[in-house]
Amino acid sequence: MNRITHLFSSKAENILSVFYTAGFPNLSDTISIARELERAGADIIEIGIPFSDPVADGPVIQESNKIALDNGMNLKLLLKQVKEIRQEAKLPIILMGYLNPVLQYGIEKFCSDAAQAGVDGVILPDLPLHEFENEYKSCFEKNGLLNIFLISPTTSESRIREIDAASKGFIYSVSASSTTGAKGSFSEDQVAYFKRLQSLKLKNPQLIGFGISNYESFAIASKYSSGAIIGSAFIQFLKSVSDFKLEMASFINSLRARA
Amino acid sequence: MKYQVDERGYYGKFGGAFIPEMLYPNVEELRTNYVSIIESEDFKKEFDDLLRNYVGRPTPLFLAERLSEKYKAKIYLKREDLCHTGAHKINNTIGQILLAKRLGKQKIIAETGAGQHGVATATVCALMGMECIVYMGKLDMERQRPNVERMRILGTKVVPAISGNMTLKDATNEAMRHWINHPTDTHYIIGSVVGPHPYPDMVARFQSVISQEIKNQLTNETGNPFPDYVIACVGGGSNAAGAFYHFLDDEHVNLIGVEAAGKGVDTNESAATTALGKIGILHGSKSLLMQTEDGQVIEPYSISAGLDYPGIGPMHAHLFSTGRVQFLNATDDEAMNAGIELSRLEGIIPAIESAHAVAVLKKLELSDEDIVVVNLSGRGDKDLETYIKWGKY
Numbered sequence: 001m002n003r004i005t006h007l008f009s010s011k012a013e014n015i016l017s018v019f020y021t022a023g024f025p026n027l028s029d030t031i032s033i034a035r036e037l038e039r040a041g042a043d044i045i046e047i048g049i050p051f052s053d054p055v056a057d058g059p060v061i062q063e064s065n066k067i068a069l070d071n072g073m074n075l076k077l078l079l080k081q082v083k084e085i086r087q088e089a090k091l092p093i094i095l096m097g098y099l100n101p102v103l104q105y106g107i108e109k110f111c112s113d114a115a116q117a118g119v120d121g122v123i124l125p126d127l128p129l130h131e132f133e134n135e136y137k138s139c140f141e142k143n144g145l146l147n148i149f150l151i152s153p154t155t156s157e158s159r160i161r162e163i164d165a166a167s168k169g170f171i172y173s174v175s176a177s178s179t180t181g182a183k184g185s186f187s188e189d190q191v192a193y194f195k196r197l198q199s200l201k202l203k204n205p206q207l208i209g210f211g212i213s214n215y216e217s218f219a220i221a222s223k224y225s226s227g228a229i230i231g232s233a234f235i236q237f238l239k240s241v242s243d244f245k246l247e248m249a250s251f252i253n254s255l256r257a258r259a
Numbered sequence: 260m261k262y263q264v265d266e267r268g269y270y271g272k273f274g275g276a277f278i279p280e281m282l283y284p285n286v287e288e289l290r291t292n293y294v295s296i297i298e299s300e301d302f303k304k305e306f307d308d309l310l311r312n313y314v315g316r317p318t319p320l321f322l323a324e325r326l327s328e329k330y331k332a333k334i335y336l337k338r339e340d341l342c343h344t345g346a347h348k349i350n351n352t353i354g355q356i357l358l359a360k361r362l363g364k365q366k367i368i369a370e371t372g373a374g375q376h377g378v379a380t381a382t383v384c385a386l387m388g389m390e391c392i393v394y395m396g397k398l399d400m401e402r403q404r405p406n407v408e409r410m411r412i413l414g415t416k417v418v419p420a421i422s423g424n425m426t427l428k429d430a431t432n433e434a435m436r437h438w439i440n441h442p443t444d445t446h447y448i449i450g451s452v453v454g455p456h457p458y459p460d461m462v463a464r465f466q467s468v469i470s471q472e473i474k475n476q477l478t479n480e481t482g483n484p485f486p487d488y489v490i491a492c493v494g495g496g497s498n499a500a501g502a503f504y505h506f507l508d509d510e511h512v513n514l515i516g517v518e519a520a521g522k523g524v525d526t527n528e529s530a531a532t533t534a535l536g537k538i539g540i541l542h543g544s545k546s547l548l549m550q551t552e553d554g555q556v557i558e559p560y561s562i563s564a565g566l567d568y569p570g571i572g573p574m575h576a577h578l579f580s581t582g583r584v585q586f587l588n589a590t591d592d593e594a595m596n597a598g599i600e601l602s603r604l605e606g607i608i609p610a611i612e613s614a615h616a617v618a619v620l621k622k623l624e625l626s627d628e629d630i631v632v633v634n635l636s637g638r639g640d641k642d643l644e645t646y647i648k649w650g651k652y
Contacts, residue, residue: 052555053428053541055435056279062422074553099277100540104554125279126540150280154442159283177281177442 003092003120004146004169007043008205008226015227016218016255017044017207018234019096021064022081023073024050025238030078033238034085034093036245040252042091046123046229047082049075049097056125058181060232075105079117086118094148096123108139115143121169123148129166148172153193157200164202173197173206173225182213182233186220194224218255230255262507262583264574268456271580273573276455278543281439285447286543288362290457296361297354297464309353310468313386314343316350318469320476320632325604332625335486336607336635337473339498346610346637347466347498348379352448354465356383359446366390366445370434372399372427372494373564373612374406375637376450381415391415394433396426399564406641424558427568431542451495452572455543459500459572466501473632474505481630488623490515491634492615493586494530494566496575498636503584513585515623516575517615519561520588530559532571533579533586541569546576562591562645563611565637589618598639599652610637611645 007015018037022030034045050068054061075097082093095114102110102124114122122145127136132147140147146169151160154177163171175190176183186194190211197206208221209229221228234251241247268274268290276286296302310316318338327334339347352369359367367384370393371377377393384391393410397419400407410417423429431449438447452459452466474484489506491499493516506512521529529535532547539548541556549557549569561567571579578584589597598614601607609617613636625631639646646652 052423053432055432055542056281056439058436059422066423069555076553098540100548100550100556101554103538103540104550104552126277126543128276128278128280128283131275131277152281154284155280156284163280174281178440179436 002144002146002169004044004094007092008170011043012205012226014222014256015043015207016252017046017227017229018042019046019048019229019231020234020238021048021050021061021068022078023068023071024064024235025067027071027073030081031085033244034089036248037252038089038091040249042252043227044092044094046094046096047078049078049095049101051098051101054098056179058179058232060235061180064235075101079113082117082119092120093118094121094123095119099124099127107136111139111143111145115145119145121146121148123150123172125150129163133166150174153177153190160200160202164204167204169204170226171202171204171206172229173208175208175210175212175221178210180210180232182236183211184213185216186211191220194221198224215255215258262574262578264456264460270574270577273544273546273576274456274459275545276543277540277545278455279439281442285438285442286455289461292362293358293457293461296358297461302357302361305357306354310350314349314353315341316468317472317476318342320473320480323605326601329604330620330625331627332629332631334620334631334633336605336633337469337502339469339634339636340607340609340613340638344375344379344382345640346375346379347469347501348376348450349382350468350501351450351462351465351497352376352379352383355446355448355461356387356389359448360387362446364444364446366441367448368392368394368434368437368445369448369450370394370427370430371450372396372430372567373641374399374403374410375565375641377415377417378406378409378413380448380450381410381413384415385413392437393417394420394430394437396420396424396430398425399427399430402564403641426558428556428558435542451497451568452500452574453495453542453544453570459544459574462497463500463504463574466497467504469498469501469634470503470505473502477630485509485512486630486632488513488515488629488631489634490517490616490619490631492517492566492612492636493571493575494519494568494612495570496572498634500572500574502632502634503578507583510583514578514583515619516584516586517619518586518588519563519566519594519615520590521560521562523590524588528560530561530567531588532569534588536570544573546570546573547579563594563615565610565612566615587619587622589615593618595649595651598646607635608639609635610639611642613637
């Protein structure tokens with residue numbers, strides 16, 4: 001069974017997915033960050049494929065993309081690193097990135113190499129639903145890769161239903177109409193959106209992402225969904241500590257338990 | 260109509276709408292409404308009236324006799340440089356702001372490279388009393404200071420894009436990010452035939468007034484609406500799209516797009532996308548794109564700030580791959596020499612973008628009978644600094 005599907009069938013709440021950019025802060029950190037995250041109790045890791053023009057990202061992830069590219073990260077190298085991570089790792093691994101690097105790698109080759117390396121799912125924010133279904137779906141399915149779709153507060157109910165029908169694994173629920181970035185707390189409107197989403201009783205579980213940065217935001221997101229995704233705040237953590245290995249457990253614990 | 264966009268938003272294999280879900284409602288709103296709005300009588304009346312009385316259309320089609328003598332052909336200049344604000348860009352901003360008003364938007368954002376589209380957007384926002392923010396690469400703001408101040412005088416807020424190389428591509432990224440963060444009350448006026456469907460088609464329609472007028476003017480002048488050649492420069496490709504539009508299905512009209520070769524297509528400093536790019540996705544559409552093997556976008560180079568974009572519109576990628584449009588290129592040197600030549604022969608100092616189109620006249624095998632239309636997309640006032648630095652006049 002796909003590890004994402006397995007995770008959601010065995011655990012329904014407080015799922016913590018952690019995003020970081022491959023090759024940041026240093027080229028080989030992709031591997032050690034994954035190991036430390038699993039050890040510290042993260043449920044899913046999402047590894048970002050760096051891109052020169054990350055239009056859906058705020059300044060923190062933009063900067064990590066640039067540094068990763070300057071370090072020499074590319075998709076080919078990343079898949080090698082994932083293979084190495086997978087030698088020990090049991091948790092689901094998702095690759096997240098923009099479509100162009102994947103397109104240049106070759107979509108068939110990407111699906112097969114990613115699956116072989118041990119990738120379970122892919123998030124490509126600039127690959128819309130109908131394009132996926134026309135040209136990519138069969139290749140993903142053939143290789144057992146799940147494609148994770150995004151929805152946001154401005155997504156209409158009919159489109160949410162359409163995305164739910166096309167989704168497998170989980171739906172990535174973007175908490176606000178915004179680019180990525182830590183905000184601190186959720187507004188009333190956002191909570192109203194979480195409630196509305198919960199009331200739709202979708203067939204797929206949802207994880208809430210964008211703006212998750214601490215215990216409070218993780219707890220609220222988890223209250224209305226199966227858990228949450230933390231990205232920019234984790235990148236900021238990586239930047240701020242001298243040795244992430246020493247601090248990883250306390251960072252992850254701080255999201256799950258009130259300080 | 261085989262060169263027009265299809266119902267899926269594609270020109271052949273190019274186009275589409277590769278946008279994050281957060282932008283889907285905005286783009287979908289445009290997609291489902293743009294044709295009916297643009298084709299409504301009330302819109303057409305207001306658009307035509309503003310083009311005539313505010314922009315100054317129709318722009319002249321000028322028979323350039325001394326240039327004709329030099330290149331042994333009958334050469335006409337389509338004088339888009341005489342549009343209000345000094346370039347063809349305003350044809351599109353007028354159209355889009357009328358559309359934005361009808362969609363109930365209160366705020367406008369735009370990206371700009373050299374500042375021409377930014378000024379054209381700031382101008383129509385002042386005219387319509389709408390709030391306007393223009394993103395511009397920090398480097399471009401330094402290079403194009405007068406245009407920054409023109410926008411500010413017009414009441415627009417100019418925000419520096421400080422990511423990447425701080426030029427047009429990065430300004431476009433920032434504008435898209437702004438739109439993601441302000442999806443309901445804001446319309447994004449994209450300045451070229453790029454971006455997700457329906458932008459390329461929408462912008463091409465607004466610019467198509469150029470080729471409509473050429474047809475009418477040539478008919479009055481010569482009794483025949485069809486020239487032998489239409490030549491236009493291509494950065495993203497909006498002035499070329501407008502100049503080619505009504506000739507696309509008339510295959511006997513030779514259409515020539517001219518890209519910026521920069522220091523030469525064999526150097527690493529060029530912006531000639533059809534020569535150097537391959538299929539890729541940037542800013543919401545699939546087109547030809549200058550990129551590394553890993554799919555990272557390459558920063559292009561040209562002396563002309565309006566042509567240094569790493570892609571071309573999907574319509575042009577299709578016209579290139581079908582062979583309907585022949586793509587040539589001109590180096591910095593060739594364009595600057597052509598700019599000086601046009602100044603001396605016709606008393607018209609062209610924008611350096613437009614000078615690229617003039618520069619290929621000597622590369623064509625023309626005959627005395629050939630009727631050639633060069634789309635003079637903008638005037639050279641904004642480029643005085645570059646001409647002065649160039650110095651060879």
